[in-house]
Amino acid sequence: MEENNSNLTPEETGDIDRILPVSIETEMKTAYIDYSMSVIVGRALPDVRDGFKPVHRRVLYGMNELGNNSNKPYKKAARIVGEVMGKYHPHGDSSIYFTIVRMAQDFTMRYPLVDGQGNFGNQDGDPPAAMRYTEVRLEKIAEAMLEDIEKDTVDFQLNFDDSLEEPAVLPTRIPQLLLNGSSGIAVGMATNMMPHNLSEVIDGCIAYIDNKEITVEELMRHVKAPDFPTGGIIFGMDGVRQAMLTGRGRVMVRGKCHIETEKSGKEKIIITEVPYQVGLDALTDKIGQLASNKIVDGISYVNNESSKREGIRIVVELKRDAVSSVVINQLYKYSELQTSFGINNVAICKGRPRTLNLKQLIQEFIEFRMEVITRRTRFELRKAQEREHLLKGYLIALDNIDEVISIIRASANPEAAKENLVAAQFRLKNSQIIRLLGEETANEFLDEVQAKAILEMRLQRLTGMERDKIRDEYLELMKTIERLKQLLADEGLRYDVIKTELLEIKTKFGDERKSSIEYNADDISIEDLIEEEDVVVTISHLGYIKRTPVSEYRQQRRGGRGGKGVATREEDYVEHLFVPSTHDTMMFFTEKGRLFWLKVYEIPEGEKNTKGRAVQNLIQIPGDDKVRTIINVKKLTDEEYVKNHFIVLCTRKGIIKKTALQDFSRPRATGVNAITINEGDQLLEAIVTDGNSEIMLAVKSGRAIRFPEEKVRPTGRGAIGVTGIEVDDETDEVIGMISVNKNDKEKTVLVVSEKGYGKRTPLTDEDGEDVYRITNRGGKGVKTINITEKTGKLVGILDVTEKQDLIITCKSGITLRTGVASIKEAGRNTQGVILMRLDNGDEIAAISKIEEQEDEDAAGEDEAISSTENNNLPEQTSNDDNTLPDNESQSINN
Incomplete structure (x- = not known):
């Protein structure tokens, strides 16, 4: 009976040497790492080479x-x-x-x-x-x-x-990982790679072979974006570009749909393509739930009518009053008709998981193909050389066929025949074979491989035709061996082979994209699509804004009656008029000192006689505030420019403040505080300076002051500012501010009064003396125009040159454009000449300057549009983008 040792201790059984003490923490770490690497490499992640x-x-x-x-x-x-x-x-x-x-x-x-x-x-x-x-x-x-x-x-x-x-x-001859993508969850990592178009990927591979230094951006000209088997619309390229550059990103995919209209007038949304991996029944059920829960209004019925013959067809019937475009956008928002996919290009590369961008994926595939081509060439060379060796034995035997047959007949068995053939020395006699094999093979021994092949050779190979075939095969084989050797010696030839095989694959399996690409506003620079040109930007007293091509404003002679420029309500009139480029950044300063930004091309375009859109619908201006002044900056993104320029602000009460442009170079949707305004005061004007200018401020009573900009030290955005000019009384106020330079001989100071009088005054007289003397800030200044009852108060001041045109707008909406050169120069203490004839009760509202347009014809007074035309638009009843906020609308009605 065997002894039971189950209750014995290790010391008693002698197994003590086989017990190894281990740390449970170390053992757990080791086991878990082994397990995780097994999952990562052996199950969840694709190999970057074959995908x-x-x-x-x-x-x-x-x-x-x-x-x-x-x-x-x-x-x-x-x-x-x-x-x-x-x-x-x-x-x-x-x-x-x-x-x-x-x-x-x-x-x-x-x-x-x-x-x-x-x-x-x-x-x-x-x-x-x-x-x-x-x-x-x-x-x-x-x-x-x-x-x-x-x-x-x-x-x-x-x-x-x-x-x-x-x-x-x-x-693989095909970059399968890019073509079909891959997804998988490993331990501590995951991969989610999108499919792409074969033709595009192969074009990208060839582009990489031609230029190893190619950038990802250049490769994206070939491999544009993922291409899903279910089609759809790739909406937005920002996430795709990020994935191409870094290996991580997000792609937004929308289903494809169109509108069908029945004879009754009812509309249907027909969905013909859905995003990748979205089920048709699941999408149909979701749309039905959205409709029944009133999350998406306007849907009366939805049904999946897809079939193998017709393809995908999900029908969404709309109610009679539904707007199809609104419903489609709601479906994009609330259903799987729009889906996003996270891209995470993780693959096993040289035995380790790596996140790879587009170029790295293509590079790894091409390197793998180079290895395959090299190994295949070596294999084919080895086989060709082995075959060449056998054919050489055949040719030797055929040239000595009688002797070979004699040796075989005299041998006792096949093994002895082989030994005898190896031992025999054959002398080549046929001159063709000698030339074929070379003079050095005139006396040749056979080896065992050749001898065995000769013994296995069929008798039919001894016929003349078969002997010629062997010689032809040998000649062709020698060419093949030479070609294979060249291929192994020249990397460029191997790359040519890769390109040739890729092009063959493209020809055989290439197809068109299934997924279309739709760019959104974040993907492309809108400025690249907008022609850069000067436009006239007008803002009315009640806050309506528009931009109009400069060409719509015809040039007229001084003293004309002008043309109808802006259609306004009776109590509205054009208050601001500027001429920026479409690529400029407009900086909107409000009466309460807030600053907002807007690109000029974002301002709605309108004809000269339309009123435009409410500013509050474009920028987030509070209801109790309004735009007071605008400046346009061409180089807001230029760091060197913004560091060396300033914004100078002034208020109606004569307060002036200077702040570095850099403090205003980061636009915010909610705006920023540009200046702190005292109670009872308002921001009036803002200009951009280089820090070395001279500032001129003018007041209603006809005075102007000129002082160096350096007299105003720069302060932060929240500061109040300092006194720029002394204002006489409560009825007087600052009407404008300009920056001038005494070295600029071409510029003159243009002033305009409220009843249409104006003049130009040079900065220096004939003796080189300053017409407007330079003083310290805070003084009363000097007379710049002789104010009388006929001229009315001063309303505007500009620095102009004779190459510019002047645009004058009055409160009734009439606009006049005239050349600055036609305006007479006069001294400070004069009232000027009539620039624009006004109807009784009308007044000048705004003046602005633009560069002269040489291609426009001057038109006479007869061509001007009469100011008696009705300038009013009918009251709007529709709720569109042009409606003002409630508080503004009330002021109009009141």
Whole structure:
């Protein structure tokens, strides 16, 4: 009876030397790392070279080994599953079958690799049939991924039980990882790679071969964006560009739809393409829920009418009063009709997981193809040299055929015949064979390989025709060997081979994009699409803004009656008029000292006689504030420019303040505080200076002051400012501010009074003396125009040159454009000449300067539009973008 040792201690059994004390923490770490690396490398992440996970690779290799090719009959999917599971992938039949199913679905794979026959599921979400019912075979494109596998192009490894070998990677001719993408969740990391278009990817690969220093941006000219098997619209390229550059990003995909109108006038939204991986029934149910829950108004009925013959067709019937474009936008917002995909290009690269951008993915594939081409060439060279060696033995034997036959007949057995052939020395006699093999082979010995081949040679090879075939084959083989040697010696030739094979693949399998690309405002620079030109920007007293081409304002002679410029309500009139470029940045300063930004091209365009759109609808101005002054800056993004320029602000009470432009160079939607305004005061004017200018302020009573800019020290955005000019009384106020330079001889000071009088005054007289003397800030200044009852108060001051035009707008909306050169120069203490004839009760509202347009004809007074025309627009009743906020509308009605 055997002794039971189960209760003995290790010391008693003698096993004490086999017990190793370990730290549980160290053991857990080691085990978990081993497990995680097994999952990462062996299951969840694709190899960057062929783009496959092990299960995909094993399925394709197993089908290839079974001869389940595209030109052979289908085989049961269960047969393939059993073959792959029994030989290479012992992880369960379901994982293998669903891999086969996925590779056969044309709505899952951009380029399916398995040709399936039977029910393999659909976009409605229906599952595939069981593997015993479905049949499969390889697609032609999958065969291109297995081509040359028998030519030692890739390494093989032992399978799970070491009984067979399987490829560690497939020698694919196609950049499969980019074509079909991949997704998987490993331990501590995941991958989600999008499919792309084969033609685009191959163009990108060839571009990389031609220029190894190519940038990702340049590659994106070829590989534009992902291309999904279900089509759809890629909306916005910012996330796609980020993914191409870094390997991580996000792509927004929209379904494709159009509107159909019935005879009754009712509209239908027809969805013909849905985003990638979105089920048709699930989308239909979601739209129905949105309609029943009143989240999306306007939908009366939705139905999935998709079929194999008609393709995808989801019909969304609209109510009679529904606006189709609004419903579509709501569906994009609330349903899977718009879906985003996170891109995370993680793959196994040289045995380790890496996040790769577009260039790195292409680079790794091309390097792999170079390795495959090199190994294939070496294999073919070796086989060609082996064949050349046999043919050489044939030629020697044929030239000495009688002697060879005698040796064979005299030998006791095949082994002795082989030894005797090896021992014999043959002398070549045929001059053609001597030239073919070379003079050094005139006396030649055969080796065992050649002798064995000669013994196995059939007698029919001794005929004349067969002997010629052997000689021709030998000649062709020598050319092949030379070509293969050149290929191995020249890397450039190998790259040419890669390009040729890629172009063959493109010709064979290339197709058009399925997913269209739609850019949004964040992807492209709108300025690149907007022609740069000068425009007239007008703002009315009640806050309506528009931009109008300068060409709409005809030049007239001084003293004309002007043309109808802006249609306004009776109590409204044009208060500001500026002439910036469409690419400028407009800086809006409000009466309360707030600053807002707007690009000129963002201002709605309107004809000269339209009123425009309410400013409050474009920028977030509070209801109790209004725009007071605007400046346009051409170089707000130029760091050097903004560091060396300032914004000078002045108020109606004569307060002036200077702040660095850099403090205002970062636009905010809610605006910023530009100056602190005292109670009872308002911001009036803002100008940009270079820090070396002279400031001139003018007041209603006809005085003006001139002082150096340096007298005003720069302060922060929230400061109050200092006194610029002394204001006489409560009825007087500052009407304008300009910056001048005494070295600029071409500029003159233009002033205009409220009843249409104006003049130009030079900065210096004929003796070089200052007409406006330079003083300290805070003084009363000097007279700049002789104010009388006929002229009215001073309303505007500008610094102008004779090459400019002047645009004058009165409160009734009449606008006059005239050349500055036509305005007479006069001294400070004069009233000037009539610039614009006004109707009784009308007054000048705004003046502005623009560069003279030489291509426009001067028009006389007869062509001017009469000021008696009705300038009013009918009251608006529709709720559109031009309506003012409630508080502003009340002031109009009152």
